[in-house]
Amino acid sequence: MKLEEIKNKIVELLNSTERKGMSRVIKYLEDSDFFEAPASTRYHGNYKGGLAEHSLNVYEIFKRENKIYDFGLSDDTVKITALLHDICKTNFYTTYVKNVNIAGVGEKPVWRKMPAYGVNDLFPCGHGEKSVALLQRLIPLSKEEILMIRWHMGGYEPSQNYNNISNAWNMCKAGVALHTADLESSYILETHFEPGENSKQMSFKA
Template sequence: MSYKQEFFDIYTQNITREGSAELLKWLETTDFFTAPASTKYHCACENGLVQHSVSVYKVMMEKHFCEETDNRESFALCGLLHDLCKAQFYKTATRNVKNEKGQWEPVNYYTIEDIFPYGHGEKSVFLIERFVRLKPAEAMAIRWHMGGFDESVKGGSFGVSGAYEKYPLAVKLHLADLESTYLREQGTSTVRR
């Protein structure tokens, strides 16, 4: 099964909130299902973004879902859509690299072209809420999923700490994103179509 099909299955089985069908239709008009998740790190390959999104959802469910206290729709929204900000974000460029014979040849690579520089987590929240109303815990989880890697935190923001204290979902998404990125996806460049 392709990552895109797996994403669709998880999404349609778990997310039924008003506007969710329209959000899914809009996603199909973007490069979300073909884009990389990064320029050179985890899932830096075609379909990498959807691969990462499915992986984060799976880690959240495997490691952090509690039937008594958690909500499947919230986990699906957060896991699958936390990096929505990366749709229409990466572009392909070419540079010359020496091959094994010492000859220069053009090689494709990913670069960033942020046409809507609104931040990382906050941009994902903004894009989702154009279609689906998020609960406060979901918005906080998506906004702060980068934790200390978020640029606004480096300046000394206490927002992430406050969010993690008040919203366990935010901590669970952050941990799932870390595990997916640094333990499960490191160096991945294989593509399941």
């Protein structure tokens, strides 16, 4: 899908919810870089529009898992948690110039200056908890939604949080599925590109 199609689909899905204040969320997304930002700097979706693409991918997977495992989540909850779990990444990335070897593997290095993504966190208060904080300024969230979004990183959280993750997932088993949907999207559906990468160089899933 093209960037504009992804944006229109996400806005359509969010508009279809009955959550009070959703228009404020959509305005926040449109006023920020949500629809153009990458999903990461070095891993999955590290290209323009990667964040929005990732969010839509997670939604499609999580929607399916909600039915498979009969979690009983409302359509609104599925849309909000999946599409907005990474709202913390808005206004988070920046670009800089990086020296990149554009030669093929085994060839003499050829260095070029290429744009790359970096981080400039203007609201440094974590990841999942940051998404919760941003959303609660705009819409009400249920206890389940807070737990799912807060702990969607699972084992990628610092080890001192593992007991909290386990407790949260025992309270809300759908949180496990949101985490795995995030992983499936990141490692299976999305691609990683190095700056300046071309057909002679390796492109790999990450």
